[in-house]
Amino acid sequence: MQVPEGDVPAQESLLVRILIKRFLYRHPKAWGSAYLVAGGVHVFLGLILSAYGFWWGTGLIPIAALELWVAHRLLVAPLPLRVRQLEHSRARAVDDAAEMLRRIERDLHDGAQAQLLAVAMKLALAREKLAAAIGGTGPADLQRVFELVAAAHDGATVAITELRDLARGIHPPALDQGLGPALTTLAARSQVPVDLAVDVPERPSAAIETIAYFCAAELLTNVAKHSAARHAALEAVHTGGLLRIQVSDDGNGGARLDGHGGLSGLLDRVGTVDGKLRISSPPGGPTSVAVELPSRA
Amino acid sequence: MRIVIAEDSAVVRAGLVEILADRGHEVLAAVGDGASLLAAVEAHRPDVAVVDVRMPPGYTDEGLRAAIAIRRAHPGTGVLVFSQYIETRYAADLLGAAPGGGAAGVGYLLKDRVADVGEFVEALARVATGGTALDPEVVTQLIGASRRAIGLAALTARERDVLALMAEGRSNGAIAGILVVSERSVEKHVANIFAKLDLAPSDADNRRVLAVLRYLGPA
Numbered sequence: 001m002q003v004p005e006g007d008v009p010a011q012e013s014l015l016v017r018i019l020i021k022r023f024l025y026r027h028p029k030a031w032g033s034a035y036l037v038a039g040g041v042h043v044f045l046g047l048i049l050s051a052y053g054f055w056w057g058t059g060l061i062p063i064a065a066l067e068l069w070v071a072h073r074l075l076v077a078p079l080p081l082r083v084r085q086l087e088h089s090r091a092r093a094v095d096d097a098a099e100m101l102r103r104i105e106r107d108l109h110d111g112a113q114a115q116l117l118a119v120a121m122k123l124a125l126a127r128e129k130l131a132a133a134i135g136g137t138g139p140a141d142l143q144r145v146f147e148l149v150a151a152a153h154d155g156a157t158v159a160i161t162e163l164r165d166l167a168r169g170i171h172p173p174a175l176d177q178g179l180g181p182a183l184t185t186l187a188a189r190s191q192v193p194v195d196l197a198v199d200v201p202e203r204p205s206a207a208i209e210t211i212a213y214f215c216a217a218e219l220l221t222n223v224a225k226h227s228a229a230r231h232a233a234l235e236a237v238h239t240g241g242l243l244r245i246q247v248s249d250d251g252n253g254g255a256r257l258d259g260h261g262g263l264s265g266l267l268d269r270v271g272t273v274d275g276k277l278r279i280s281s282p283p284g285g286p287t288s289v290a291v292e293l294p295s296r297a
Numbered sequence: 298m299r300i301v302i303a304e305d306s307a308v309v310r311a312g313l314v315e316i317l318a319d320r321g322h323e324v325l326a327a328v329g330d331g332a333s334l335l336a337a338v339e340a341h342r343p344d345v346a347v348v349d350v351r352m353p354p355g356y357t358d359e360g361l362r363a364a365i366a367i368r369r370a371h372p373g374t375g376v377l378v379f380s381q382y383i384e385t386r387y388a389a390d391l392l393g394a395a396p397g398g399g400a401a402g403v404g405y406l407l408k409d410r411v412a413d414v415g416e417f418v419e420a421l422a423r424v425a426t427g428g429t430a431l432d433p434e435v436v437t438q439l440i441g442a443s444r445r446a447i448g449l450a451a452l453t454a455r456e457r458d459v460l461a462l463m464a465e466g467r468s469n470g471a472i473a474g475i476l477v478v479s480e481r482s483v484e485k486h487v488a489n490i491f492a493k494l495d496l497a498p499s500d501a502d503n504r505r506v507l508a509v510l511r512y513l514g515p516a
Contacts, residue, residue, distance in 0.1 A: 106356070109351075109381060117308075120409075
């Protein structure tokens with residue numbers, strides 16, 4: 001029940017809030033069971049009390065009614081709220097997926113596709129010149145043909161690199177080996193030196209690993225782009241059904257959620273699996289962003 | 298030819314300049330967005346403008362809109378539009394852009410066609426001299442989507458080939474070259490096509506294109 005913005009007001013009773021909220025916060029899957037057990041108890045009490053009410057006089061009936069009302073609040077009333085939260089997060093997941101496809105299409109169009117088109121043009125020119133030279137209808141300008149082929153070769157090499165980077169952006173191969181190796185590669189590629197601490201004894205589900213990886217990648221990119229930091233730290237800890245990714249830096253701070261930037265994108269992505277995002281970034285720094293995800297989506 | 302190029306990808310732009318310069322054509326300006334294109338056409342009055350559909354700032358159809366504006370303001374300047382994907386609607390918009398509508402000096406090609414330098418430069422020359430160049434894929438889509446399937450069914454296979462090439466904007470001579478037949482027999486096929494489809498015969502290549510497109514089009 002933790003959509004991070006808190007745009008949906010919580011409706012649970014004060015008792016639940018005080019006693020078990022903290023526990024449930026850390027174990028999202030326990031919400032359902034807790035409500036179910038509590039609701040069941042109240043249904044049982046309500047039915048017993050109404051049965052006794054018929055024997056012992058009607059004085060117990062209002063109490064029985066109260067029990068059934070509490071049971072209703074616990075079992076039925078939270079459902080529309082949860083449905084709305086799921087609708088929110090599903091809409092964001094769909095938007096996220098559509099946005100990713102759009103970005104891939106743009107990257108392909110501007111990158112490898114354009115490069116390969118230029119390569120094909122150069123090769124077409126070189127081919128014409130060679131054909132003319134072989135057929136004796138044109139000058140044998142080998143130097144020019146060489147330059148064209150060399151430029152085409154360079155272009156093809158650039159296209160290969162761009163395709164590889166793009167493929168890695170869709171699914172980093174290192175992630176197949178687990179979050180540890182993937183984050184090690186990620187930290188090694190960072191422009192700002194990164195201290196890495198990974199404590200992930202058990203692998204979370206693949207979807208969670210992917211989200212965690214891209215969160216870490218985005219956060220490290222932000223450090224390099226915006227913070228002017230000299231050092232960053234990346235921490236990944238998986239314990240008690242919760243995966244926590246934290247990126248901190250010694251830069252100039254001032255990072256915030258403004259509804260458009262990369263952090264808002266992260267929040268949306270994290271929200272699709274009921275995860276949370278915490279930002280601490282006072283002006284002047286340091287900045288620390290923590291992402292908490294359930295082990296399984 | 299005196300040419301202005303508008304293409305947002307720097308590497309493709311450089312490639313276009315290279316192949317056109319290599320053939321002795323004069324590239325007056327090579328720009329990366331629609332507004333610069335309009336300014337360049339205004340300043341240089343080229344024979345033809347090569348325009349990519351998708352350009353900044355919105356990366357949707359900025360190039361197409363600039364091309365339509367050029368068609369309206371400078372009917373004498375040929376416009377060859379190319380795009381990554383063929384949208385039959387774009388072709389219709391372009392052909393309808395000139396006052397009174399017309400296929401003179403209009404081209405619409407798949408971007409990949411520039412890889413075949415010879416074909417591309419030939420299409421460009423056609424557009425620069427008031428001809429038409431439509432991508433074979435546009436024509437295939439139009440024929441495939443045409444509601445006049447019954448009329449088309451009356452054509453022989455060879456006549457359909459001729460119809461498709463005619464719709465691309467080729468002259469009888471060019472069609473004869475591609476199909477490896479005499480120009481005389483192409484003329485005969487064309488006459489048969491116009492008779493079977495009940496179209497008014499026309500000598501000018503681009504009026505012929507327009508007649509065929511009107512026939513094939515959804516209208």
